[in-house]
Amino acid sequence: MSKSVKTFIAVAAMLAVAAPAMADFKFSGEFRVQGNHYTSAHMGEQDARSHNIIQQRFRPKLDYRVNDLISLTYFAEVDTVWGETLATGRDGRVGSDGYNVQTKNLYADIKIPQIDSNFRLGLQGLRDSFSGVVFFDDMAAANLTGKLPMNIDYQLFYSKWDTNAYAGRDRVGLRTEYKDTDFYGVDVSHRYGDFAKAGVAVYYLDNKSMFDVDNVPAGGEGLNLDAEMWWAGLYGDYRFANLAFQGFALYQFGEVLDNAPTNTYVDSEAWAASAKASMILPNGDIGLRYIWFSADDSETDADRFYLSQGNYEFTDENLMIFLVDKWVNNEGKNRRAITDAVEAGYGLHALVASGNFRNLPMNTYVNLGAGAFFVSDKNPDGGDFGPVNRTLGYEIAARIGKVFADKFDVSLRGAYAFLDDFYDDADEDRFNNNNDANDVYSVALMARIPF
Structure with a gap:
């Protein structure tokens, strides 16, 4: 057992003993492991590159009710990449015994009933x-x-x-x-x-x-x-x-x-x-979303969206490539509609369909997503690449899963993105080549235990 897990179990045990009643103490969180195979085709590259990674994430959460008005919460995170050593210490390699416990949240809640x-x-x-x-x-x-x-x-x-x-x-x-x-x-x-x-x-x-x-x-x-x-x-x-x-x-x-x-x-x-x-x-449920960002039409000013602290926009649309994958850990995170179009000054038009279905045969569930993505202006004054084709591309995505023993959630999700002429034009203008954009995809098998 790693030092990280031992440390957290010891802290949880001490808090449990210190609490005057177990009703004041709550332990929750999730554990998940996912293997991800995905490709990426960055601008200026001739071919899409393949990536393989197995990651696990443990998020334990401790809540303690001090009294009727005050509570304390500690939310930790332990991220591990199988077979790799991270800067914080030995991690997922053989003989792993790393120091990689991160504090995600640590806060006090104070109720003010008077207001x-x-x-x-x-x-x-x-x-x-x-x-x-x-x-x-x-x-x-x-x-x-x-x-x-x-x-x-x-x-x-x-x-x-x-x-x-x-x-x-x-x-x-x-x-x-x-x-x-x-x-x-x-x-x-x-x-x-x-x-x-x-x-x-x-x-x-x-x-x-x-x-x-x-x-x-x-x-x-x-x-x-x-x-x-x-x-x-x-x-x-x-x-x-x-x-x-x-x-x-x-x-x-x-x-x-x-x-x-x-x-x-x-x-x-x-x-x-x-x-x-x-x-x-x-x-x-089924849904249809429209998204718009304005283009940068100024040669001198900075008229584009600059900030997305956290980089988790529109996470409920079930996509993995043009929009952020809701379940991604740290590696393989894509948001190409934002990075390649919005932040490059071209703005964005997007139409995204989604569907979530539960209690299907064999007690399975399915999440579906599909999207079409276009720039707001194919030749804005503040664009980074010069004139481009209006169409970024299209994405289809699906996730199918089943829960065993009430809590063991196993799912397979995947997405395929058809990259259109926007990427060919951007390559030719910025890198002086005629590379055709390769379509890209992502596939992930995940096991998750919420508790």
């Missing part, structure tokens, strides 16, 4: 009200949620994403200058009985990293770019009988650092919107 609210303080998971296009991640935050008269719900939060991490680009003199990255949010919604909800949310990012558009570290422009950015949007959902409708419209505006030596900033402006119609069936 019908809850205050959550510490490392926690937060998601925006716009399908994750702004943020969907774990972060250190102070988060106040509650209810007001007239069926109004609210959320106020503050999160610190970085403390002077990029000062001088060599991490010298950390926390000695005010170059932090702070994030703020306000979200207010109104419930109309049990059938409708409408809300408005505003987010503000203050990133003083001093990285400009031509010099950002690995990990993505949006995460590290020096910027002062706002997002303001409307969202809502409506349910009638077995029909459901949901959608949002979101506006991004602010400024980003264009040239650090001259301290020159440029404006940034972009739009995003999405709408989905669903039908509830006796054994599942």
Whole structure:
């Protein structure tokens, strides 16, 4: 047994003994192992490359009720790649005995009954009200949620994403200058009985990293770019009988650092919107979603969506390549519609169909997805590749699974993406070649035990 598992069992045992009653202590989480074979065809490459990996993830969660108003939560994560050594220590290789326990969440919940609210303080998971296009991640935050008269719900939060991490680009003199990255949010919604909800949310990012558009570290422009950015949007959902409708419209505006030596900033402006119609069936549901991001039509400004903290947009559409695979661990994560089109300045039009079916013969279940993806503008002034074909491509995906012994969930999922002429044009313009884009696919066999 690895030191990681032994350590966690010991901590769980100590907490259980310390608790005055077992009713105050709750242990939950999940364990999953998945083998993934997938191909990737990056721009400028002649052929698609094959990748094989077996990963496992253990997420134990400990909840302790201190009293009727206060509770504590610790949520850990142990990721292991079979046969590989990670920087944190010996991991999935023979004789594995690594130090790889990560803290995913660690927070306190304090109920405030006088104002019908809850205050959550510490490392926690937060998601925006716009399908994750702004943020969907774990972060250190102070988060106040509650209810007001007239069926109004609210959320106020503050999160610190970085403390002077990029000062001088060599991490010298950390926390000695005010170059932090702070994030703020306000979200207010109104419930109309049990059938409708409408809300408005505003987010503000203050990133003083001093990285400009031509010099950002690995990990993505949006995460590290020096910027002062706002997002303001409307969202809502409506349910009638077995029909459901949901959608949002979101506006991004602010400024980003264009040239650090001259301290020159440029404006940034972009739009995003999405709408989905669903039908509830006796054994599942089917849905159709439309997605739109505006293109960058400015040669001088940065008019494109820069931020998606966490990179988990539209995770419920059952796709694996053009949109994010809901079940991916760390390797094999694709979101090509966002990285290749939206973040490259071409914007996006997408139409995605999904279906989820339970209690099928032999007690199986099926999740289906299919999507068509196009750029908003095939030749925007701010596009990275020059003129391109409007069609990125198409994707079909499916997952079939069965649960054994009430908890042992075994599933096989796969997706195939037909890459269209957008990739051929981008290759020819950016890399001066005539490579034809190879279609790509992903297949994963997963065993999962929630508890």
